[in-house]
């Protein structure tokens with residue numbers, strides 16, 4: 001009998017739901033209790049210092065040493081009072097997760113007595129040992145060290161871990177020569193650019209707009225699996241996905257999981273997750289089952305992009321911790337189970353003004369609708385121009401399983417806007433040159449007086465589109481569940497900033513020639529619609545027809561990561577990112593290299609794990625069972641039951657075939673890996689890992705192993721089966 005698997009199953013039968021208690025009945029009593037937010041600053045800082053910090057947060061002003069010291073003192077007092085013993089600069093290296101290096105508040109004075117110390121300089125800057133974080137070659141050519149620098153726009157927070165509490169300070173991570181080594185630094189630059197560009201464009205419509213803030217609401221999908229079962233699957237523990245496993249008789253075909261009632265153990269997990277999130281000021285509001293069994297989703301209320309992304313990263317971290325308390329393993333992999341839906345993030349994105357307007361919300365007033373159309377069409381144009389970069393920004397080994405696999409948006413970037421807005425754009429496009437006379441209703445003449453104010457309820461929900469307009473925001477749906485949103489948000493916001501700048505120049509040029517402002521705006525928008533309408537697609541993004549149609553329209557379909565990442569070497573991308581000072585060429589090159597390396601390592605680890613499980617777990621189990629069959633056949637023969645051995649001999653032969661195929665394929669795969677490992681060029685190596693290793697061997701090996709799973713005695717099978725992983729809790 002497979003003791004590991006059956007022990008795990010036995011553990012599961014004795015599971016008790018973990019009781020969860022909220023600190024108070026009212027969420028408002030403890031919401032943000034672990035965050036040093038503006039309110040707490042206001043209470044603890046002098047009004048001069050507070051105003052300076054507020055300006056730094058809201059207007060990006062720099063902070064001097066005096067202010068930093070004051071903030072550090074207030075932070076320390078608050079954190080120690082809450083039980084914190086250590087502080088850390090919390091940052092997002094290019095490895096895709098978050099990193100911390102803890103330092104104690106402790107210092108020892110010359111007389112030997114201990115004091116609690118935390119200075120402004122320690123708040124502003126730290127030097128973690130950067131040499132073990134990926135830098136894509138930047139640090140080889142420059143200084144070997146990097147430093148982290150405080151991002152005052154994202155509030156410091158307390159993180160509970162075991163019995164300890166640590167003060168976490170969100171920071172950027174840069175090399176000594178100033179190159180960004182993380183995800184946050186370029187994002188902050190992109191957000192600043194879009195703010196400046198959008199504010200400028202807003203002046204055409206409303207002079208009181210002085211700031212535009214991009215907003216992000218990130219829906220997060222995930223799987224929850226019992227930890228005892230997950231622990232005895234080496235593929236899940238090492239790669240985050242199942243490399244083997246036959247589809248269960250019941251999968252998601254009945255659609256009975258989606259929006260069904262949440263199972264009670266999961267419910268308790270979600271309750272505790274919400275409590276922990278609320279303490280950290282993460283505004284989780286939605287929770288529901290997803291399409292696949294054991295798949296769920298949570299979503300917060302949207303926030304400013306940088307904070308929203310920090311919150312998403314932090315949330316994933318908290319989710320892992322809370323899951324462990326409930327004896328679950330949480331899976332953020334994009335495709336943990338073959339033939340079942342994978343997980344993604346949906347990045348809902350819009351632009352908010354300091355006057356409280358959403359620039360992507362249509363209005364009942366024609367004048368405001370010209371503003372809406374301006375931002376709407378410019379976003380479409382931006383995504384059209386830089387579709388390859390946006391595709392590259394969501395590329396990863398895990399996401400390759402989703403994109404274009406009939407469950408997530410395809411690798412072709414298209415935009416869905418719904419029937420009504422399609423009609424509006426059509427009319428605008430075909431309106432021809434407009435002559436506006438004195439006394440004319442200009443908006444009626446321009447044909448933009450009829451946009452229905454509330455599109456929210458009647459925008460069709462096309463779930464097959466990677467980038468969809470959903471009434472008052474765009475939704476980038478193709479982001480991987482494990483991803484850091486900063487990559488795609490940097491791409492999108494930079495593209496939009498660049499586009500808005502170009503728009504402004506073109507409109508101003510017409511105005512200078514004496515064209516009326518509104519007419520000039522519509523003229524340019526019309527050009528944009530004509531140029532970019534090829535990216536608009538309302539049909540089924542999963543269909544084969546779309547793949548053909550998209551090719552005819554000249555839209556790229558870069559299916560695998562190594563090819564998708566080529567966008568980072570395109571002149572167009574380099575020009576976009578450098579001319580907007582979001583990244584320099586060195587940084588772009590480094591990122592390209594790091595993403596390729598990440599891809600190579602992921603496939604390499606999967607390949608190793610795969611051959612290990614096949615050769616050391618599955619083949620021996622099959623041989624053991626085969627021996628039982630042989631004994632059985634011999635026994636029957638001794639009794640003279642020749643006829644009865646026939647079926648058994650066929651089974652023995654079948655099993656034998658699968659075993660030898662597994663052994664042969666594993667051997668060949670390993671040999672091929674040795675060859676591929678010697679390839680010097682990183683891109684060539686990544687392509688070889690994709691085409692010569694993954695595509696050539698993974699499915700084949702899996703096919704034989706999964707066949708064996710159907711033939712071998714259930715008692716002997718070592719790996720928890722799909723039905724156990726997905727339906728037992």
Ligand code: ADP
Pocket residue numbers: 215216217218219286299300301302303348349350351358470472473
């Ligand atoms: P869905 O039907 O796609 O689940 P929801 O209305 O639940 O749509 O919203 C999904 C996410 O979109 C939420 O996180 C929500 O806060 C966010 N969202 C709503 N409005 C905006 C906006 N203006 N900017 C960014 N995100 C937004």
Ligand code: MG
Pocket residue numbers: 219346475
């Ligand atoms: Mg959604």
